[in-house]
């Protein structure tokens with residue numbers, strides 16, 4: 308029963324793969340269907356004409372004066388059929404090549420499209436991420452491989468059916484021998500393919516580690532430390548250990564698969580050759596003509612190769628199927644957030660409000676935020692202070708709706724953040740995270756990324772770069788705003804950490820419509836003078852907006868209207884600089900510590 312089940316499992320996703328082909332290109336799909344039919348039927352026709360030729364030759368030998376026109380006509384037919392067969396096979400190969408390219412692109416687009424609708428939490432879920440990586444890695448081959456194998460199976464099936472139509476005239480038993488002889492081989496192939504996939508899937512975390520190590524060992528952003536700390540041999544050793552572990556299982560499976568394949572192959576060969584002997588016997592005793600014998604032998608031989616071609620198709624189909632099941636699991640993944648539709652709040656001007664907000668990351672027992680209450684109005688600035696891991700960035704992630712609170716509510720202008728329409732919300736928020744993206748695009752586009760409507764708007768790049776203090780160094784670059792950044796590309800230039808931060812700041816300033824500006828440690832890599840300048844500008848710019856700054860520099864923090872000191876996910880102290888100093892708590896302690904360093 309289990310075998311039947313896995314046997315059927317081999318074909319489960321073939322239907323979806325064919326649907327995918329149909330949606331990708333109807334004309335190519337139709338061509339493939341037609342040519343598959345032709346290529347499937349023609350071998351039997353060739354065998355039949357072969358019989359006619361031999362019988363005509365034998366007849367001609369027996370009647371010396373007979374004309375040979377019939378024989379030549381049949382030979383010409385056969386030549387024609389063989390040419391047609393070869394044309395059909397070439398046509399199939401061409402249709403497959405074209406379809407492979409289009410299908411790969413289409414599946415990749417589906418995967419990437421879907422990725423845009425997923426939440427950050429889903430990306431951070433390692434099991435889900437694994438699904439995505441697997442779907443992406445093989446998108447360009449697997450679906451097509453399944454289609455090719457499915458069509459191959461159909462084609463060989465048609466051949467075998469047409470052979471059967473000829474064979475049944477000899478004896479139904481011969482047919483039964485052909486079919487029964489092949490079954491054990493199919494069952495074994497289906498089982499081993501299933502096992503292969505189970506190993507493949509089960510060891511995914513190992514594979515992931517291997518892929519990761521490959522990246523670390525061979526990428527520009529990590530190679531620096533790998534070489535300086537001499538990590539190469541150790542990491543490569545780990546890479547090797549994983550391979551040996553995986554290889555051991557793979558070797559066992561391969562040996563079992565091929566060993567059983569050989570044994571069961573003997574069984575079906577024995578069946579075929581028994582039938583072969585039978586045909587020869589019947590001919591020798593005069594029950595079959597020479598032409599019929601030629602035809603049946605050919606049919607048996609080709610039947611045998613059609614069966615082994617089918618086995619080849621089945622082999623690996625299970626893996627392709629499970630790839631597709633993985634792909635569809637990913638594509639059908641629920642998108643968690645329900646889209647809200649508000650474009651304005653019930654109390655415009657109320658600003659941002661946190662009410663008893665708590666949050667823990669998916670899969671984590673610990674709360675990253677606990678019972679947070681906050682209120683920030685337009686025209687006010689808020690500074691978040693606290694040691695690493697105290698929850699500052701998490702707070703920003705909730706505020707920008709990258710995550711949902713586990714408890715409590717966040718309001719913008721009096722309406723729950725969850726009820727806001729995503730585009731309306733995004734428009735109001737300009738945020739730069741400490742791990743902002745360094746796009747390997749032009750300098751200007753790196754700034755323009757802050758407002759996709761003005762992505763390539765050179766005037767806006769310039770005004771934003773002025774606000775972010777980036778224009779002086781950009782103008783000194785070889786191609787100014789159109790300088791290519793990053794080492795992926797020829798002549799791509801690298802910037803220093805501080806220069807990148809100025810780019811990121813300018814990016815935030817692109818959002819002219821935003822009234823909530825968040826800077827998460829934006830100036831850590833800048834010199835003190837640059838930071839002071841930036842904040843002087845920032846304060847003018849943010850005059851009637853809500854501004855939130857995370858910084859470890861108290862010279863920056865002290866000017867905020869409201870300072871919140873966080874520890875272990877809770878708010879520990881709050882107030883303005885003067886009151887916090889006066890109350891002589893944690894803030895005052897940290898402030899004095901840093902100030903002492905400058906004295």
Ligand code: ADP
Pocket residue numbers: 431668669671675693694695696697698699700701702
């Ligand atoms: P801060 O910005 O104050 O340095 P974070 O808000 O980044 O701190 O982190 C708060 C806590 O949440 C830390 O304990 C950190 O380990 C945890 N954390 C941060 N990001 C994630 C994440 N993506 N998944 C799980 N835990 C996280």
